[in-house]
Amino acid sequence: MSRSSLMPVFDGHNDVLLRLIRGKTQPERDFLKGDNIGHLDWPRMKQGGFVGGFFAVYVPSESTSGGVDVDALMARPQYDVPLPPQLELGASQRITLHMTSLLLRIERASQGEVKICRTAGDIRTCIDSGKLAAILHIEGAEGIDPDLHILDVLYESGLRSIGPVWSRPNIFGHGVPFRYPSSPDTGPGLTERGKDLVRACNRLKIMVDLSHLNEKGFWDVAQLTDAPLVATHSNAHAICPHSRNLTDKQLAAIRESRGMVGVNFATSFIRPDGMRNDNTPLEEMIRHMDYLIEHVGVDGVGLGSDFDGATIPAEIGDVRGLPRLVDAMRRHGYDEAILRKLCYENWVNALERTWGR
């Protein structure tokens, strides 16, 4: 299939940088030439129509959740995965800089094929010219010092989006544990430092991502920020009552702010039973899309794959399966104009509203 016949997809979340820093000697080369591991590399992205998205810088915990077998746990009908302990700044900062440098090196080694985008105009130019539009995003600000000095450095390196917390607690706030069934109202929200971080993001026009915040943190941001409310990779709580999904009240606030939700491909956030199980029909994902369109509006919904960070439906498989998802959306009844909105236009417009022109 030629690339021009593919629906372009701009995506709200991926973890390819984390995949690439693990045990690779030439990660930028492996990404650009294609290593065929996991969900994403540049040759496969071109085959799937993936034109850009948020590239997460995420500091992994050494022992995930204290040695608990998370896969086994999340295959049960109910679960509450214990969160790993808070991380220390020094080591977190080192990994944050390592992963930021990896995206910069990918951009440099790509000789113009990959661009770290700083404006919506950058993204549009990339989509029109077949380049990969990458947004440097932080998922969990463990690598950022309390006085936010490194924020200025990262901003100059292209950082344009931050989720103050991954689910693990940090000096900025508390996230949601992976719990099913559960309300997202699981604990305290942002700390005073977390509020300072949101204010600094507003000043710099860095997007604040709500996806891993608990409900109190969500409302803390909603109260403080002057930007649209955005959850890059979360689904509808009414369909799948997982702690990571958004309640109707949260969706109404996102709509009110002219914000955005990226539909997560992770089966535990899609399936009404909350299970990590790749035998999950695409229709189940599209139910979330319908619901989110109804509650946030047709201009406020996009995709947020979690590629290389989650168990996704087997029918998608990896990024090359995106056209199968687009076909399923088309068969479901979305016309071409709606498909374009959901697949990329809404993201670009929401970023323009957040970053300014």
Ligand code: ZN
């Ligand atoms: Zn995430």
